[in-house]
Amino acid sequence: MNIFKGQNLLEFSDRFKSGQDCKEYLANIKWKDTDECRKCVHKKSQIRKDFSRTCNICSHQESATSNTLFHKVKFGIRKAFFIVFEMSTSTKSLSASYVQYVSGLPKRQLVCLCLKLEKLWKVAVIIL
Numbered sequence: 001m002n003i004f005k006g007q008n009l010l011e012f013s014d015r016f017k018s019g020q021d022c023k024e025y026l027a028n029i030k031w032k033d034t035d036e037c038r039k040c041v042h043k044k045s046q047i048r049k050d051f052s053r054t055c056n057i058c059s060h061q062e063s064a065t066s067n068t069l070f071h072k073v074k075f076g077i078r079k080a081f082f083i084v085f086e087m088s089t090s091t092k093s094l095s096a097s098y099v100q101y102v103s104g105l106p107k108r109q110l111v112c113l114c115l116k117l118e119k120l121w122k123v124a125v126i127i128l
Contacts, residue, residue: 027051
């Protein structure tokens with residue numbers, strides 16, 4: 001992934017010190033091009049403290065993580081960011097067992113994220 005190009009783990013950990021930093025970064029990317037409601041396509045919304053958005057017309061709420069790779073992640077978003085960073089910057093492929101060992105998470109929780117990443121990278125290879 002080009003967004004991590006040239007970064008090392010220390011720079012990455014300085015940039016994403018908390019889950020709020022991760023959500024802010026994700027919200028900026030997610031709503032960079034469009035700010036419209038997915039439900040009613042209205043263009044104006046309110047930004048909440050957790051970087052979720054609430055439509056001014058239909059009151060539909062959408063979190064920064066919904067409809068992204070980090071949707072319904074059962075562990076902290078910061079830990080998920082670090083896993084994605086490690087997997088995307090590693091020169092060799094990482095096994096789920098290694099990621100489990102490094103992150104300290106149960107394998108069941110990692111499977112969903114790893115499957116999403118695998119699907120995402122297959123699509124990226126097809127596009128390139």
